[in-house]
Amino acid sequence: MTYFVRKDxxxxxxxxxxxxxxxxxxxxxxxxxxxxxxxxxxxxxxMKNNIVKPERLxxxxxxxxxDNVTFDSALKIGALAIxxxxxxxxxxxxxxxxxEQAISQVATPQIRNMATIGGNLCQxxxxxxxxxxxxxxxxxxxxTCFAVKGENRYHAIVGGxxxxxxxxxxxIPLIALDACVVIAGIDSRKTIPLKDFFSRDDIHKENIxxxxxxxxxxxxxxxxxxxxxxxxxxxxxxxWDFAIVSVxxxxxxxxxxxxxxxxxxxxxxxxPWRAYNAESILKGNTIGEEICDEIGESMASEFRPLKHNxxxxxxxxxxxxxxxxxxxxxxx
Numbered sequence: 001m002t003y004f005v006r007k008d009x010x011x012x013x014x015x016x017x018x019x020x021x022x023x024x025x026x027x028x029x030x031x032x033x034x035x036x037x038x039x040x041x042x043x044x045x046x047m048k049n050n051i052v053k054p055e056r057l058x059x060x061x062x063x064x065x066x067d068n069v070t071f072d073s074a075l076k077i078g079a080l081a082i083x084x085x086x087x088x089x090x091x092x093x094x095x096x097x098x099x100e101q102a103i104s105q106v107a108t109p110q111i112r113n114m115a116t117i118g119g120n121l122c123q124x125x126x127x128x129x130x131x132x133x134x135x136x137x138x139x140x141x142x143x144t145c146f147a148v149k150g151e152n153r154y155h156a157i158v159g160g161x162x163x164x165x166x167x168x169x170x171x172i173p174l175i176a177l178d179a180c181v182v183i184a185g186i187d188s189r190k191t192i193p194l195k196d197f198f199s200r201d202d203i204h205k206e207n208i209x210x211x212x213x214x215x216x217x218x219x220x221x222x223x224x225x226x227x228x229x230x231x232x233x234x235x236x237x238x239x240w241d242f243a244i245v246s247v248x249x250x251x252x253x254x255x256x257x258x259x260x261x262x263x264x265x266x267x268x269x270x271x272p273w274r275a276y277n278a279e280s281i282l283k284g285n286t287i288g289e290e291i292c293d294e295i296g297e298s299m300a301s302e303f304r305p306l307k308h309n310x311x312x313x314x315x316x317x318x319x320x321x322x323x324x325x326x327x328x329x330x331x332x
Contacts, residue, residue, distance in 0.1 A: 011053050011270045013054055013056055013057055014057070014258050016056060016059065017062050018057045018058050019062060019183050021214060024036065024058050024060050024063065024185065025185065025186050025213075027056075028201050034054055034098040035054035035057055035058070038059075038080050039080070039115045039116040039119045040119075041114060041115045041119060042119060042122075049133055051130065051131065051133065053122075058079065060214070063080070064269075065079045067082070069085065069091075070182075073221075073222065074221050075095070075220045076218070078118060078184060079218065079278065081116060082113060082114065082172075083115050084113045086117060086324075087103040096223070097229055098176060099170070099177065102169050102172065103169075103170065105143075105231075106170070110280060117170060118216075119216045120171075121168055121171055121174075121218075122209070125164035125167065126242055127147065138161060138162045139164055141204065148306065149307075153308045153319075155306060155309055156269050157268050157303045157309055157312045158268050158302060159248065162203040162270060163306060165267050165268065165269065165270065167243075167266075169233065172195050172222065172248040172272055173231050173250075173266045175194050175248070175262070175272050177229070178262065180194060181218055182219065183212065184216045185213045186212050194218070195237060198271035198273070210232065222251065226253045226259070227250060227251065227252040227260075228250075228330040229251075229327070230323040230324075231248045232244070232323050234315050243266050243267040245268055245312055246267050246319075247265050247319045247320050247323050248262075248264045249261070249320065249323040249327055251324070251327045256286050256328070258284065258285055261279040261283060261284065262279065263275040263320060265281070271280050275320070278295040278298055281295050281298060292320070295324070296320065296321060297317075300313055302311065
């Protein structure tokens with residue numbers, strides 16, 4: 001069936017319901033002009049902005065079992081599980097609280113009742129130049145990142161030459177939890193760490209998914225009993241906004257000494273940014289004001305703010321300090 005819409009908003013497209021992963025993959029392989037749709041909260045916006053122009057949408061929401069949330073030594077979440085359902089899951093609340101914390105701060109309750117976890121991870125970047133149809137920016141195949149000399153309050157302070165930021169709230173705590181993703185392709189299935197899912201080398205892609213691949217599941221190992229997780233998000237508005245800066249800290253303790261640490265930031269880089277130096281400083285130490293300040297200075301040495309977004313560096317230092325001190329309090 002063909003949807004006819006206003007041509008100044010989006011082009012005509014066909015809409016097909018896939019009944020299985022293999023059928024969806026086969027449909028994707030036929031042309032290269034198709035896109036997968038599930039919740040559609042990001043895709044439809046991109047179509048309205050004319051930054052993505054599929055000739056065909058393949059609906060995968062009717063595929064059985066892709067919305068399951070199960071636990072058996074590891075938490076397994078189907079890519080089509082809606083955020084509201086994950087947030088209310090008792091296992092998530094009890095054992096993966098950092099994920100619940102993050103979901104509770106995603107958009108509005110109405111959107112959380114539509115958006116899927118797979119869609120959240122596969123979002124396109126938030127950049128006013130990339131999202132504007134009249135700017136042929138670096139991310140869209142042009143030669144210029146207009147943010148470098150233009151309006152860059154909300155752009156990256158780590159990275160380049162494209163200074164977009166990745167908008168996913170959930171990628172941050174999931175990487176802190178050492179999550180993996182399952183990717184289905186034609187005659188293949190592979191499982192990779194989520195930290196390797198996001199594209200580092202090709203600025204024209206958000207992630208490593210090929211044209212004929214679909215994200216089907218997220219797998220999260222159970223944190224150690226001594227592990228504490230904290231997610232914090234700074235927004236321009238008090239609610240229902242994308243992160244200016246966000247941080248997820250998942251810390252394992254032996255008594256009060258840090259045994260292991262994962263510290264991941266959102267809103268400051270083209271992909272979720274893991275603070276490896278900060279993690280190294282933290283391991284083997286107790287958390288206090290002094291070491292939090294040392295971590296903040298270590299992070300600051302890696303930041304390269306643009307003209308109008310140096311304030312993000314200060315927010316990142318403040319958030320990580322608050323998150324670490326909160327984790328230490330929970331461990332006491």
